[in-house]
Amino acid sequence: xxxAGEYELSxxxxxxxxxxxxxxxxxxxxxxxxxxxxDGTELDDLIQVGLIALLEAARNYSPAKxxxxxxYARIRLRGAMLDEVRSTDWAPRxxxxxxxxxxxxxxxxxxxxxxxxxxGEVAEELGVGLDEYHDILADASTAKFxxxxxxxxxxxxxxxxxxxxxxxxxxxxxxxxFFASVAKAIQELPEREALVMSLYxxxxxxxKEVGAVLGVSESRVSQIHSQAVVxxxxxxxxxxxxxxxxx
Numbered sequence: 088x089x090x091a092g093e094y095e096l097s098x099x100x101x102x103x104x105x106x107x108x109x110x111x112x113x114x115x116x117x118x119x120x121x122x123x124x125x126d127g128t129e130l131d132d133l134i135q136v137g138l139i140a141l142l143e144a145a146r147n148y149s150p151a152k153x154x155x156x157x158x159y160a161r162i163r164l165r166g167a168m169l170d171e172v173r174s175t176d177w178a179p180r181x182x183x184x185x186x187x188x189x190x191x192x193x194x195x196x197x198x199x200x201x202x203x204x205x206x207g208e209v210a211e212e213l214g215v216g217l218d219e220y221h222d223i224l225a226d227a228s229t230a231k232f233x234x235x236x237x238x239x240x241x242x243x244x245x246x247x248x249x250x251x252x253x254x255x256x257x258x259x260x261x262x263x264x265f266f267a268s269v270a271k272a273i274q275e276l277p278e279r280e281a282l283v284m285s286l287y288x289x290x291x292x293x294x295k296e297v298g299a300v301l302g303v304s305e306s307r308v309s310q311i312h313s314q315a316v317v318x319x320x321x322x323x324x325x326x327x328x329x330x331x332x333x334x
Contacts, residue, residue: 102145106138109145109160113137116164119291133168140167185223188213194321203277204318224313272322273315280315283308 117133144163148156192212196204204212210220273284279301286297298308 102142105145105148105156105160106142109141109157110138112157112160113141113164116161117168119293120165120168121293128172132171136167136171137164140164185226189220189223190317190320190324193317194324197318197321204321206314221310224310224317268323269319272319275322276315276318280311280318283311284315287312 113134114137117130117137121128121130121133140163141160144156144160148159189209192209193204196208196212200208206217206220210217213220213223215223273281275281276284282301283297286292286300287294292300294305294308294312298305301308303311
């Protein structure tokens with residue numbers, strides 16, 4: 088039985104034991120986040136923040152929270168790392184306005200045509216050239232944490248939420264409907280975009296590994312990923328309020 092399993096049964100293992108066993112999880116989470124965070128983000132900084140978060144998670148964890156220690160720790164690690172990055176966010180307001188415009192333009196094209204918006208169509212809707220369109224996409228992939236995870240932050244299961252609130256039938260139904268909508272929207276993405284999302288978020292490959300699978304560069308994978316997130320925001324925005332990009 089693992090230390091975490093013993094902990095769940097007895098609740099008596101020390102925090103140091105859990106930190107020692109799950110220390111590799113810190114680097115794994117950090118590496119997975121690093122590829123989609125702003126340029127200049129340091130792996131060592133993420134790991135340092137993650138180790139502190141892991142220790143706090145080990146001290147505060149209780150099986151009564153309704154999740155395994157690994158699930159609980161993973162959420163705490165990711166949250167701490169993102170908080171650190173967001174506290175030093177470099178992007179000006181103009182970047183986020185362009186991102187909102189990008190989502191709105193994609194939504195307008197697809198609503199008007201009934202088909203998947205191409206890069207050229209979205210660029211034309213924005214009144215910019217393809218080069219500028221790709222620059223906006225590049226900003227979208229680096230400013231803050233413009234990703235599927237950001238879209239889902241407000242509804243993601245949190246083991247610290249009181250059990251009574253987690254078990255509320257209305258909340259559970261809304262959350263289930265939300266995840267079903269996201270899953271359906273991903274399935275309806277263009278084939279390559281759907282594959283990138285699956286490899287990145289389900290298989291947890293990094294951008295370089297996804298590029299190796301697809302036979303394209305890491306920068307091209309980043310571009311495809313950003314296009315997919317923009318399209319998801321455009322398609323889910325009206326129903327779930329995802330059109331806006333946080334400022």
